[in-house]
Structure formats: structure tokens, C-alpha cells
Amino acid sequence: xxxxxxxxxxRGFVIWTATMLVLLLLIYLVYPSIVSDxxxxxxxxxxxxxxxxxxxxxxMDIAGLDTAFGWLKSEGFVFLYLIIGIYSCLLGSNIVLKExxxxxxxxxxxxxxxxxxxxxxxxxxxxxYILSMIVILGAFNIVALNxxxxxxxxxxxxxxxxxxxxxxxxxxxxxxISTFTHKTKKMLGISIGxxxxxxIFNVISEMGKSVExxxxxxxxxxxxxxxxxxxxxxxxxxxxxxxxxxxxxLALAFVRYQRKELV
Amino acid sequence: MSETILxxxxxxxxxxxxxxxxxxxxxxxxxxxxxxxxxxxAGKSTTIRSVMNLINKDSGSVVFGxxxxxRDDVEAKSRIGYLPxxxxxxxxxxxxxxxxxxxxxxxxxxCAARIHEKRQELVARLKLDETRKVEDLSLGNLKKVGIVxxxxxxxxxxxxxxxxxxxDPIMQKVFYELLREERDKGNTVFxxxxxxxxVSKICDRVGIIRSGELIKAGQVDEISDKQLTxxxxxxxxxxxxxxxxxxxxxxxxxxxxxxxxxxxxxxxIKKLAAFRIRKIFIEEATLEEMFMHYYEEVPDDKT
Numbered sequence: 120x121x122x123x124x125x126x127x128x129x130r131g132f133v134i135w136t137a138t139m140l141v142l143l144l145l146i147y148l149v150y151p152s153i154v155s156d157x158x159x160x161x162x163x164x165x166x167x168x169x170x171x172x173x174x175x176x177x178x179m180d181i182a183g184l185d186t187a188f189g190w191l192k193s194e195g196f197v198f199l200y201l202i203i204g205i206y207s208c209l210l211g212s213n214i215v216l217k218e219x220x221x222x223x224x225x226x227x228x229x230x231x232x233x234x235x236x237x238x239x240x241x242x243x244x245x246x247x248y249i250l251s252m253i254v255i256l257g258a259f260n261i262v263a264l265n266x267x268x269x270x271x272x273x274x275x276x277x278x279x280x281x282x283x284x285x286x287x288x289x290x291x292x293x294x295x296i297s298t299f300t301h302k303t304k305k306m307l308g309i310s311i312g313x314x315x316x317x318x319i320f321n322v323i324s325e326m327g328k329s330v331e332x333x334x335x336x337x338x339x340x341x342x343x344x345x346x347x348x349x350x351x352x353x354x355x356x357x358x359x360x361x362x363x364x365x366x367x368x369l370a371l372a373f374v375r376y377q378r379k380e381l382v
Numbered sequence: 383m384s385e386t387i388l389x390x391x392x393x394x395x396x397x398x399x400x401x402x403x404x405x406x407x408x409x410x411x412x413x414x415x416x417x418x419x420x421x422x423x424a425g426k427s428t429t430i431r432s433v434m435n436l437i438n439k440d441s442g443s444v445v446f447g448x449x450x451x452x453r454d455d456v457e458a459k460s461r462i463g464y465l466p467x468x469x470x471x472x473x474x475x476x477x478x479x480x481x482x483x484x485x486x487x488x489x490x491x492x493c494a495a496r497i498h499e500k501r502q503e504l505v506a507r508l509k510l511d512e513t514r515k516v517e518d519l520s521l522g523n524l525k526k527v528g529i530v531x532x533x534x535x536x537x538x539x540x541x542x543x544x545x546x547x548x549x550d551p552i553m554q555k556v557f558y559e560l561l562r563e564e565r566d567k568g569n570t571v572f573x574x575x576x577x578x579x580x581v582s583k584i585c586d587r588v589g590i591i592r593s594g595e596l597i598k599a600g601q602v603d604e605i606s607d608k609q610l611t612x613x614x615x616x617x618x619x620x621x622x623x624x625x626x627x628x629x630x631x632x633x634x635x636x637x638x639x640x641x642x643x644x645x646x647x648x649x650x651i652k653k654l655a656a657f658r659i660r661k662i663f664i665e666e667a668t669l670e671e672m673f674m675h676y677y678e679e680v681p682d683d684k685t
Contacts, residue, residue, distance in 0.1 A: 123483060221470065222468070223470050223472060226469075226471060228434060228435070229462070229463075229464035231460035231491065233453075234454065235454070377453075378438065380436070380438055
């Protein structure tokens with residue numbers, strides 16, 4: 120089961136990862152020319168014209184755009200969180216549901232394997248791919264930035280770990296919601312919508328005290344890249360809350376799937 | 383006395399307010415082919431899917447081999463073969479790939495020792511090409527792959543939902559032979575179909591389902607030979623005769639009526655003796671007529 124799932128989901132993993140690697144590579148190749156001859160300072164000066172709340176939302180108040188690492192800490196990680204989040208949520212919403220959508224479930228359900236095992240094996244495979252994607256992209260960033268400049272490697276390593284926290288929650292959320300439907304088509308829009316909504320809530324929550332509560336609605340709060348940049352440490356709350364949410368959502372998904380009508 | 387292998391007890395399943403099956407009970411004996419017949423929408427697939435735990439029962443239970451068949455009883459599932467009415471498999475695999483995948487689930491069960499050999503035998507008899515991709519298979523070939531998957535682990539109970547759709551007559555013959563061989567080995571086949579002629583060809587017993595309720599179950603021979611005749615009578619007082627017998631007239635031409643009769647012959651003749659019969663013709667119902675009779679006699683308000 121695991122072997123087959125690894126094979127079936129490999130193509131999607133390779134496409135998503137390769138696309139992101141190519142985009143990151145292009146940015147790292149182009150970035151030196153953007154910031155050369157003091158142009159980076161001009162970019163930073165230009166940013167001062169933006170409202171502080173907006174700069175804060177993109178970490179631009181604590182990370183300058185005059186280096187590639189600075190870009191990664193601000194816009195780069197926003198892009199990484201979003202893409203890895205969408206991949207994770209789509210994987211969660213599809214990996215079990217596609218058996219129903221493609222009607223192979225009647226075959227699968229007749230095999231001597233429990234429903235719990237089916238879901239568990241698919242979760243294991245998903246985790247392998249999500250974590251592999253984070254590791255590959257993190258390793259690429261570390262290598263690429265060390266070639267072109269001298270980043271704070273501890274901070275870079277910790278930042279590279281942060282996508283794990285929102286991604287596993289978004290995966291589990293996608294999986295749980297998928298137990299309410301039979302068609303993967305319905306889940307595509309829902310998954311992408313969920314991730315963007317989570318991202319927007321996170322941005323809004325940075326805009327002021329009165330809207331700070333939005334952070335509790337967003338899985339991206341768990342990434343806390345701002346905290347890592349400022350303290351060079353992962354927030355213990357994120358390390359605890361993320362796996363707890365992941366476990367709770369998975370438990371709910373197991374319970375739902377156990378009782379689900381499969382045809 | 384025959385050993386019961388599968389017992390469905392008081393199965394009820396509604397889809398919202400729509401009845402799937404209601405209070406359905408039936409037993410399958412070891413070493414028989416049990417035909418489960420009924421028109422489209424009668425509740426055959428609902429029954430089968432409830433047995434396979436693909437859908438949730440509202441009430442009732444399914445006992446297999448003496449213990450309740452739950453959705454996570456993998457040991458019991460290893461002894462069941464299932465062919466759904468439409469076969470959907472992983473398109474990216476070849477036929478060999480899907481068979482290898484299937485075999486991998488049975489490694490720890492007693493059937494593991496023979497599963498590959500049985501697969502090869504079935505592939506040869508059904509003339510399947512294992513190198514072809516599942517997505518390229520015709521409906522008939524896909525059905526043949528489904529048959530191999532249902533039989534290769536030599537299950538004690540084989541559940542088949544409309545198994546011959548898509549099979550050509552030659553393959554149907556091979557398929558019937560395979561099922562008879564399974565029966566002769568002591569395995570049981572639960573054979574759901576709406577094709578009446580299949581039942582007389584292959585089944586030992588039959589259950590007739592209509593509107594979610596089992597309306598008749600018994601030996602095929604008993605049902606077809608003894609319990610229904612068609613009577614054509616020409617009599618002077620034909621209206622009184624019909625009223626006396628309480629039968630539904632199938633056709634009428636002057637003093638001649640044709641009706642379906644479920645009375646034993648001697649009782650029928652005793653009743654007819656009260657009238658002046660000019661001509662009488664009693665025909666034994668064919669199996670098809672028998673089933674049509676059962677389909678039609680349940681009033682619609684029961685649905």
C-alpha cells in the first residue's frame with residue numbers, strides 16, 4: 120500500500136518541488152543584479168513609504184531587501200508557506216478521497232485491510248512527501264544563499280523548518296474536510312480557498328491590536344517566521360500546538376472515515 | 383443439513399427517506415450458488431454493499447462463518463471475493479501490476495501459497511493479456527480482470543454483482559464453469575443479477591427481491607416447477623369462475639380467459655369442477671415467467 124501510494128504521488132511531488140526550485144533558482148540568479156550598485160538600499164528606502172503595518176505583515180520592517188536572504192525572510196517565505204501549504208492541503212484532501220472519486224474504493228474496501236490502515240498508510244506517504252519537500256527546499260535555500268552571500272545559518276535553518284508547522288495542520292484539515300464529500304473536484308476550490316483564507320487572516324492579524332484575534336484562525340500563525348527572525352528560536356507554543364492540532368484533526372478524520380459511506 | 387456460511391439478518395437501509403432494503407433476511411449455504419435477482423433498483427446492490435460494509439446499515443447484521451462481519455474484520459475479508467457491478471481499477475497499472483498489488487495483500491493468509499498459481503490458471507482460462515494497461519482494457523476485459531481478482535485468493539464466499547455484463551458468450555461459458563468448480567470445492571457464490579436466464583443456468587437456489595424486500599427464496603427447481611402455472615380456460619360462467627378463484631386475468635377473449643395460478647393442481651381442479659368447462663389448457667411457467675409473476679404481484683404501494 121505504502122509503496123504504491125509513494126509511486127502514485129511521486130509525479131505531483133516532483134512537479135511541485137521542481138517548479139519551486141526553478142522559481143527560487145531564477146530569483147537567486149536575478150537578485151544580485153537587482154541589489155547591485157547600491158540599488159538594494161534604494162529598495163529599502165522605497166519601503167519606508169509603505170505603512171508600518173504592511174511592512175510588518177511581510178517582515179519587511181525587520182528584514183531588508185538588499186540581500187537575497189533578506190528577500191527570503193520577507194517575501195520568499197510568504198511564497199514558500201503558501202505553495203507548500205497549498206500542496207499539503209491538496210494532498211490531504213485528495214489522497215484518501217480520490218479512491219472514492221475514481222471509484223476504486225469498491226476494490227480497495229474488499230481487500231483484507233482495515234479502513235484505519237488505508238488512511239494511516241496514506242498519511243505516512245503524505246508526510247514523507249511534505250517533509251521531503253520542506254527538506255529539499257530548505258537545503259536548496261541554505262546551499263544557494265551560502266554560495267552567494269553569508270547568511271545567518273542558524274536563523275536560515277530554523278526558518279527552513281517553519282513551513283512544517285502550518286503545512287501539517289493544513290494537510291490534516293484537508294483530510295478531515297474531505298471526509299464530508301465523495302468528489303475530489305469539490306475539494307480543489309475548498310483547499311486552495313482554505314490556504315488563502317488562512318494566509319489573509321495571518322496578514323490581517325499583523326495589522327493592529329484590534330484585528331490580532333485573526334491569528335487564531337490561521338495555520339500560518341504557527342510558522343512564526345517573525346519570531347524566528349527576531350529571536351533566532353522557534354516558539355515553543357508553535358512546536359506544541361501544531362502537532363496537537365494535527366493529531367486532533369487526524370483523529371477526527373479517522374472517526375469520520377470509519378463511519379463514512381464509501382459509495 | 384447444509385452449513386450456513388452467510389446469514390443476513392433483518393437488514394434495513396434507507397437513503398434518507400428512500401428505501402434501499404427493509405428487514406431483509408436470507409441465508410446462504412456452504413457450497414451453493416445463490417442467485418439474487420430483482421429488477422433495477424430492487425435493492426440488490428444495497429444488500430451487497432451492506433454485506434461488504436461499503437455503506438452503513440440502519441439496522442440488522444451480517445454473519446459470515448459464524449461471526450458478525452464487521453468492516454475491519456480483515457481475516458474474514460481475506461476469505462471473501464468481491465466483484466462489483468462496475469469494475470474500477472488503478473488506471474496507471476498494467477494487468478500484471480494490479481494482480482501483483484492484489485497478491486501483496488494476502489501474504490499472511492493461508493491462500494498465499496496458491497494465490498499465484500491460481501492467478502495464472504485464471505488468466506489462462508479467461509485469456510487475459512497481463513501486459514496491457516488497465517486504462518486500455520475494454521469493458522469485457524476489465525470484467526475478466528475483476529473476476530480474476532475476486533477468485534485468485536480462492537475465497538470461501540464469492541460475491542458478484544451483475545458479473546456477466548460485458549462478457550462475450552464464450553467467456554460467459556468459461557465463467558460459469560469457474561463458478562461451478564468453486565461450488566464443487568465447497569465455496570459459496572452470492573450471484574446478483576437481473577438477467578433471469580442466468581439463474582436457471584447457474585444457480586442452485588434463488589432469492590427474489592423487489593422494492594427492497596425479499597419476496598421469495600428457494601430452490602430454483604422448486605420455484606420454477608411447482609409453484610406457478612398459466613391456465614387458459616373456456617367456460618360458460620367465466621366471470622364467476624374468475625371471481626371464485628380470485629385470480630388476476632392476464633388476457634380475455636370472449637369466454638376464454640388466461641390467468642396465472644399458484645394453487646396446487648388438485649385444488650385448482652376441484653374449484654374448476656363447480657363450473658362447466660369447455661376447454662382447459664394448463665402450462666407450466668418458465669423460470670422467466672415465474673420471476674415476472676413475483677415481480678408484478680407485489681402491490682406498488684409497498685414501494
